[in-house]
Every structure is written in C-alpha cells, then in structure tokens.
Amino acid sequence: MQLFDTHCHLDFEAFDKDRGAVLKRAREAAVSRFMVPGVTRKQWDKLVPLASEYSCWYYALGLHPWFIDEHKDSDVEELERQLEKQQGKVRAVGEIGLDRTCPNFDKQHRLFIRQLELAKCFKLPVIIHHRKTLDRTHADIKKYGPENGVIHAFSGSHQQAMKFVEQGYKLGVGGVITYERAQKTRQAIKEVPIESLVLETDSPDMPVSGYQGERNEPSRMPLVLEALAKLRNTSEEELASQLWQNSVALFR
Numbered sequence: 261m262q263l264f265d266t267h268c269h270l271d272f273e274a275f276d277k278d279r280g281a282v283l284k285r286a287r288e289a290a291v292s293r294f295m296v297p298g299v300t301r302k303q304w305d306k307l308v309p310l311a312s313e314y315s316c317w318y319y320a321l322g323l324h325p326w327f328i329d330e331h332k333d334s335d336v337e338e339l340e341r342q343l344e345k346q347q348g349k350v351r352a353v354g355e356i357g358l359d360r361t362c363p364n365f366d367k368q369h370r371l372f373i374r375q376l377e378l379a380k381c382f383k384l385p386v387i388i389h390h391r392k393t394l395d396r397t398h399a400d401i402k403k404y405g406p407e408n409g410v411i412h413a414f415s416g417s418h419q420q421a422m423k424f425v426e427q428g429y430k431l432g433v434g435g436v437i438t439y440e441r442a443q444k445t446r447q448a449i450k451e452v453p454i455e456s457l458v459l460e461t462d463s464p465d466m467p468v469s470g471y472q473g474e475r476n477e478p479s480r481m482p483l484v485l486e487a488l489a490k491l492r493n494t495s496e497e498e499l500a501s502q503l504w505q506n507s508v509a510l511f512r
C-alpha cells in the first residue's frame with residue numbers, strides 16, 4: 261500500500277527539529293509522497309531547497325490568505341517569475357484562497373483571482389483554502405481558474421461538493437472525518453464519486469480524533485484512510501489504490 265499526503269506543511273518550523281524522523285515514521289506508515297504548499301514569498305525560499313533535498317516531496321507556490329497583511333501585489337509578479345523559472349518542478353499553485361476570518365477581504369480576493377489566472381496560464385492545478393467562502397470560491401474558480409485543483413479540507417454539503425466535482429476538482433479529506441460530530445462533511449464525503457477524493461493531513465494542524473492538542477504528522481494518515489474506508493464501506497487496500505491514482509493524476 262502507498263499513501264500520498266496531498267497537503268502537509270512539512271517545511272514549517274514545527275518540523276525543524278525532527279523532520280527526518282517525521283518522514284521516517286511516515287514511510288513506516290506507508291505514506292511515501294507529500295505535497296507541500298507555499299504560503300508566503302519569504303517561505304518559498306525555505307520550501308524550494310527542502311523540496312529538492314527530499315525527493316518524496318512535491319511542492320506548490322502560492323500566497324495563503326492567512327498571511328494577507330504580509331503579501332504585496334508585487335509578490336504575485338514574483339510568483340509568475342518563479343512559475344516560469346521552475347516549470348516542470350513546481351506542481352501546483354497553492355495554497356491560495358479566501359478566508360472570512362482573516363482581514364482585508366478585498367485584497368484577498370484580488371490576489372486570489374490573479375493566482376487563479378496564473379495557474380490557468382501555466383496549466384497547473386490549484387490548492388484551495390476556504391473558510392465560510394465555499395460558494396464564492398466556486399464562482400471564482402469557474403470564472404478564472406484552471407481545469408483542476410483540490411479543495412483542501414473540504415467541509416460543506418453534498419450539493420456543494422458536487423459543484424466542485426462537476427468542475428473537475430478533487431476534495432481533500434483529512435482528520436475531520438475521524439470526528440463523529442462532523443456529520444455534514446462525513447455525509448458529503450460518503451456520497452461523492454471516489455475518483456474525486458484525495459487524502460491529506462494538513463500537518464502540523466488538524467489533528468485526528470484521539471490526538472487533539474498534539475502536533476499532527478503524516479504518519480497519522482492511515483487513521484484517516486481507516487475512517488474513510490468505514491464510511492464508504494470499502495476495503496482500505498482498494499481505497500488506497502484509487503486515492504493514490506487520484507493524487508498522482510492531480511499533481512502529474
């Protein structure tokens with residue numbers, strides 16, 4: 261069995277002290293490939309060398325809405341230069357998106373649209389962050405975005421899920437589904453076509469049930485797989501194989 265963690269921030273400071281051990285534990289848990297998204301222009305300078313050091317990492321470049329105060333409009337121009345320069349190496353534009361709990365929504369929206377357009381222009385998928393913005397995000401993707409991408413940490417209704425699926429996008433499934441109380445998300449994830457799902461941990465965030473308050477890491481991903489297999493009433497092996505194919509197709 262091989263698992264692909266399609267969203268983890270392994271370059272973050274939280275892993276500086278024991279990154280090698282974290283990757284070793286992941287491999288022992290069959291998690292052998294990782295997508296590490298970009299979040300700020302400054303962070304790209306740490307991410308890109310790490311991604312070339314670890315051959316099991318894929319990486320993306322983008323400007324995350326959590327750091328909206330830090331981003332400059334010129335960072336988008338730099339993003340364009342880097343996408344050009346790193347063609348063939350950078351596999352997605354992300355993590356980008358809209359977050360209603362972050363300040364400066366107009367600026368968020370402006371940067372989001374410009375990054376969607378860049379992804380389309382470079383024929384790269386996008387990694388989408390959202391909070392209380394799913395419908396707005398869908399409209400923007402439809403109008404400006406590339407043909408494919410992933411809705412990171414999808415949490416919405418079945419109807420919302422299907423709108424993204426019909427658009428050709430995948431839904432990122434993480435630790436949320438290990439919590440019984442996440443009924444709406446669990447129901448939506450249960451019913452969408454299996455071809456539209458990928459697994460992710462969002463390490464160091466989003467701990468799985470039973471590990472609240474701890475740093476999350478990719479070696480916990482089998483618990484997400486187990487929860488998903490139960491939810492969809494299928495075998496873990498079959499599921500893992502399909503999810504691997506979905507992930508590789510997304511970030512080819």
Ligand SMILES: [Zn+2]
Nearest residue numbers: 267297355462
């Ligand atoms: Zn993230």
